[in-house]
Amino acid sequence: MSTTITERIKEKKENDIRNEGQDEDMELPVFQLATILHATDNFSLSNKLGQGGFGPVYKGKLVDGQEIAVKRLSSSSRQGVNEFKNEVKLIAKLQHRNLVRLLGCCIEGEEKMLVYEYMPNRSLDSFLFDQTRAKELDWTKRFRIICGIARGLLYLHQDSRLRIxxxxxxxxxxxxxxxxxxxxxxxxxxxxxxxxxxxxxxxxVVGTYGYMAPEYAIDGLFSIKSDVFSFGILLLEIISGIKNRGFFQPEHSLNLIGHAWKLWKEGNPLELAAESLGEGFTLSEVTRCIHISLLCLQQNPEDRPPMSSVVMMLGSEIKLPQPKQPGFLLERTALEMDSSTSKHDSTSVNEITHSILEAR
Structure with missing residues (x-):
């Protein structure tokens, strides 16, 4: 036992030496562990916001009253301190109103944590797929959310320092x-x-089933157009209030993409719209968004519009091209649907345990 304690003390000293004097290179605040512990009430269960493959996320409040979200990276991560710092610096350079802002980080001993601004309304899925909370999202709010996501994605693809x-x-x-x-x-x-x-x-291949572009899921090929495909799925979900994964209609065995395409070809795209949209929405605006989603979901990546065009389409009345058949236009049996709905909808293909920006 004494040998183990000695080894831990030695390892802590090595970590402290490695960390010492590097805080000024971070280009964003470095929080002390004691500050994080105080803010989160020692990572109390009551402050836990969620859990991912990277580790848990906790709500916290700093001494000045600012609320924060602390992402505590898993101890099983093999990422070293220098690599972690380099990636944190890269994330810190992403400043856009439609991206969650990184406030700082904490590196002490084996602890590596990211500190973000706190989002009081949590995630979009907690509204979209909840029958009660979905009513809080009328079409005006949903359209604003759609446009905000599009602008954030455009920034990542085109306007940030690096293409992301x-x-x-x-x-x-x-x-x-x-x-x-x-x-x-x-x-x-x-x-x-x-x-x-x-x-x-x-x-x-990393990501989440139900949102991946065909060329990425099948062949491992990714591009800005694979993000565009994911945006198309998200657009359908926001309009319909239905998850792409686990979707089932008794009339046919198509998935949500296939269902939307079927309604489009039949000239009834508005049947896709959720009842929770309310009565104050413009039919042409919802139809236009369905049209844009199908353009984003086309099988061939080259046929999908870049996010710069998507943002323009959302903000103007320019004529849109007719969409070609979408990718992943799947038909599934009821038995397969029962099997898929038994799985958690946010299952990721990968086993990544920390949040990083992975340079190629």
Whole structure:
């Protein structure tokens, strides 16, 4: 036992030496562990907001009253201190009103934590897929959320210092502030590119079933257009209030994409709209958003519009091209549907245990 204690003391000293004097290089505040412990009441269960593959997230309140969300990275992470700091600095450079803001980090001993602004309304999925809370999202709010997500994604793809592909855009990764403004979060699976590079490939596919583009899920090919496909899924979910994963209609065995495409071809796209949209929405605006979603979901990545065009389409009355058949236009048997709905809807393909921006 004494040997183990000695080894731990030695390891702590090595960590302290490694951490010492590097805080000034972080380009954002470095919180002391004692500050985090006090803010979260020693990571009390009552302050726990959620749990992901990376580790738990806790709500906290600083001495000055500011509320924070603390993402405590799993101790099983093999990421070193220097790598963690480099990635934190990269995330810190992402400043946009529709991205969750990183306030700082904490690195002490084996602890590595990210400190974010706190989002009081939690995630978009907690509203969309709850029959009671969905009524709080009328069409005006939903359209504002759609436009905000589109602008945030455009910033990642085009306007940030590096071109960033999120690779895990979904309803649970869109957080809502107190005014219900959307903020894209969780860059644990993101890829960054420099210069004019816009695509890449991987033998290790990461992301969430139900949101992945066909070329990525099948061949490991990802690009800004694979994010566009995920946005198309998210757009359908916001309009319909229905999860793409686990969708089932007794009349047919199509998934949500197939159902939307069927209604579009039949000339009845508005049947997709959720009852919770209320009565004050403009039919043409909802129809236009369904049209845009189908453009984003086209099988061939080259046919999908870039986010710059999507933002323009959402904010104007320009004529839209006719969409081609979507990707992942699946038909499933009732037995397969029963099997899929038994799985958790946010299951990720990967086993990543920390939030990083992964440079290529």
């Amino acid at each position: 592909i999120h690779r895990d855009l979904k309803a649970s990764n869109v957080l809502l502030d107190k005014e219900m403004n959307p903020k894209i979060s969780d860059f644990g699976m993101a890829k960054t590119f420099g210069g004019e590079q816009t695509e890449g490939s991987t033998s290790r």
